[in-house]
Amino acid sequence: MLMELHTKLFLEFGDPQWWPGDTPFEVCIGAILTQNTSWSNVERAISNLKERSLLSPSAMTSVQANVLSEAIRPSGYYNRKAARLRAFCAYLLERYEGDLEMTRDVPVLDLRNELLAIGGIGNETADSILCYALDRPVLVIDAYTFRALSRIFGSCPELPERGSRGSYGTMQGLLMGLLKGDACLYNRFHALLVLLGKERCRTAPCCIGCPVGPMCWYASSGTEGRA
DNA sequence: GTCCAGGGCCTAC
DNA sequence: GTAGGCCATGGA
Numbered sequence: 001m002l003m004e005l006h007t008k009l010f011l012e013f014g015d016p017q018w019w020p021g022d023t024p025f026e027v028c029i030g031a032i033l034t035q036n037t038s039w040s041n042v043e044r045a046i047s048n049l050k051e052r053s054l055l056s057p058s059a060m061t062s063v064q065a066n067v068l069s070e071a072i073r074p075s076g077y078y079n080r081k082a083a084r085l086r087a088f089c090a091y092l093l094e095r096y097e098g099d100l101e102m103t104r105d106v107p108v109l110d111l112r113n114e115l116l117a118i119g120g121i122g123n124e125t126a127d128s129i130l131c132y133a134l135d136r137p138v139l140v141i142d143a144y145t146f147r148a149l150s151r152i153f154g155s156c157p158e159l160p161e162r163g164s165r166g167s168y169g170t171m172q173g174l175l176m177g178l179l180k181g182d183a184c185l186y187n188r189f190h191a192l193l194v195l196l197g198k199e200r201c202r203t204a205p206c207c208i209g210c211p212v213g214p215m216c217w218y219a220s221s222g223t224e225g226r227a
Numbered sequence: 228g229t230c231c232a233g234g235g236c237c238t239a240c
Numbered sequence: 241g242t243a244g245g246c247c248a249t250g251g252a
Binding site (some may be wrong): 019030031032034035036037038039040041042076077080084119120121122123124125128140142143144145194198 | 231232233234235236
């Protein structure tokens, strides 16, 4: 049934072609910068990095910390994020000579664990990097995912609440179990959920008028109470 | 002026 | 182990 939801969203919104970024490395940087921050602020920070020729692993690790912090200031938490960017770049240089292409043959779970071992990279950021920068079959679970699904399946007791213990893994396991697909499918499904939560469904508790129609679709599918 | 946004870490209990 | 605080900017 999640595939049905995916199909309905795809027909309504088309292919969102997410995530913005000229290169896989830029996508990784965006994933770190967007932590608890709106994308418009991240765009400013990335623009600054480009202007100052800092958008490379070697540049970020060699430049003075305060210069990097200043460049990403618009994204907020700039001191923390500067340290996180440098840690990620140091890992990339040390492990893969700064070349994301060299991660190609690394099993996805190994790669995920490597990313999680870097300070400042948690579940969401790691999965965003895996899915959107490295084309790995991983479904990103973020604030939009929780929001969109809670609106669609509002009364479903099996959906964990965002922030609750183990909610990330529970939600991810649930969705990936129901929606078995490749990187392209997970990429698009998550992007469509973001659009659903962002553009059409600002008004909680349910997206009345939304083309997908949370309750109308949910009820009409005859699967009330289950995700 | 207040709230919120595409998290994650640290610390006190 | 769990809850709460902290990091910080910019738009609505």
